[in-house]
Amino acid sequence: MEKKYKNTFKQGAIPSEFIANAIAKHQSKKDIGAHNIFLGQVRADEVDGKIVSAIEYTAYEEMANQKFHEVREATFEKYNLSCMHVYHSLGTVETGEICLFVFVSSPRRKEVFEALEYVVEKIKSEVPVFGKEIFEDESHQWKVNS
Amino acid sequence: MKVEIKYFGMLAEITGCSTERFTVVDLKMAGLKKELLKKYPDFANTDFRMAQNKELVTDTTLLTGKEIAVLPPFAGG
Numbered sequence: 001m002e003k004k005y006k007n008t009f010k011q012g013a014i015p016s017e018f019i020a021n022a023i024a025k026h027q028s029k030k031d032i033g034a035h036n037i038f039l040g041q042v043r044a045d046e047v048d049g050k051i052v053s054a055i056e057y058t059a060y061e062e063m064a065n066q067k068f069h070e071v072r073e074a075t076f077e078k079y080n081l082s083c084m085h086v087y088h089s090l091g092t093v094e095t096g097e098i099c100l101f102v103f104v105s106s107p108r109r110k111e112v113f114e115a116l117e118y119v120v121e122k123i124k125s126e127v128p129v130f131g132k133e134i135f136e137d138e139s140h141q142w143k144v145n146s
Numbered sequence: 147m148k149v150e151i152k153y154f155g156m157l158a159e160i161t162g163c164s165t166e167r168f169t170v171v172d173l174k175m176a177g178l179k180k181e182l183l184k185k186y187p188d189f190a191n192t193d194f195r196m197a198q199n200k201e202l203v204t205d206t207t208l209l210t211g212k213e214i215a216v217l218p219p220f221a222g223g
Contacts, residue, residue, distance in 0.1 A: 040223040059222075060154050060215055063200035088222060100223045120223065128197070128215075129222030130155030142156040143221035144193075 005065040009090045013097035014039075022085060022103055032082045032105045036112035038120050040100030042093050050135040054094045055143060060128040064088075067127045071119060079115040081106045086119070088129060147173065151182075152215040160188045176205035182216065193219050 010018075019039070026032060045052045068086055075084060082105045089099040100123070104115045124145045131143035149168050153161050170178050175196050183189050196203050199212040 055221075057221075058155060060152065060197070060200075060217060062213075063197060063215070064222075066200050124223050125220065127222045128154065128217050128220055130218055131221035132155070142218065144219040145221050145223065 003066075005062075005069045007061075008065055008068040008086050008088055009059065009061065010087050011089075011091050013089055013093045013099065014087055014101045016098070018087075019098070019101055019103075022101075026083075026105060029082060029105070031107055033107045034109040034112045035103065035105045036109075036116040037104075038100065038102040038116050039098050040120075042095045042097055042099055044095040045133070047133075047135070047141065050137060050139065052095060052133045053136045054092050054134045055099065056092050056132040056134060056140075057088070057090050057099065058130050058132075059088075059090060061090075064127050064129055068123070071122045071126065074122070075104075075115055075119050078118065079104075079106070079111045080108075081111060081115055084115075084119070086123070088123075088127075092134075147209060147211055149178070149209060149211055149214050151178075152213070154215065155218040155221075156192055157186075157189065157194060157216050157218050160186050170209060173209045174205065175203050175207045175209065178209060178214070179205065189216075 042055050085103040087101045093099040102119050104112050106112045132140050133143050134140050151166050158164050195217050197215045
């Protein structure tokens with residue numbers, strides 16, 4: 001049977017309450033001395049005079065969840081982390097809203113600074129997520145990570 | 147060999163469908179890519195990559211008939 005990986009996706013934007021709750025949940029873990037958080041926010045880019053109003057995310061979900069799992073394993077292998085959480089949006093996320101939430105925790109700060117960058121860069125380059133940038137006039141273009 | 151191909155993002159927009167059955171003679175990924183480009187010349191305008199069984203593959207990879215997907219550039223985050 002094929003292995004089922006944890007679902008990293010959430011429908012729509014990631015609410016700030018969800019992020020606050022995630023922080024609160026770690027108060028009972030007393031071995032942690034440092035958290036680091038990355039929040040990806042949808043930017044109102046201007047292309048040929050048109051402004052992006054939202055990004056509609058889709059993904060090759062089975063492969064993406066497998067890749068998220070592999071990124072997680074590689075990160076734990078490389079850094080001394082207590083825990084790590086990743087959430088990515090699917091569907092429409094408006095400009096100013098959060099589409100990616102990465103949360104790493106460790107006994108010490110050095111590890112979380114390095115680990116967070118490592119995780120975010122790996123997600124951007126290895127996870128098959130696709131973004132359709134919707135302009136205010138409802139036309140669109142496909143986003144490419146730089 | 148008959149294979150089922152998944153399309154995503156801008157590629158699904160070009161094909162107008164998200165999955166399609168293809169009959170391939172050349173069992174290397176390069177052969178399948180050639181067939182795809184013949185059917186959908188607009189694929190040439192995108193920097194697409196191929197995955198088989200949820201792993202990225204190269205032109206010389208042999209087709210196993212397992213889940214094949216054509217992936218446009220990634221845009222996560």
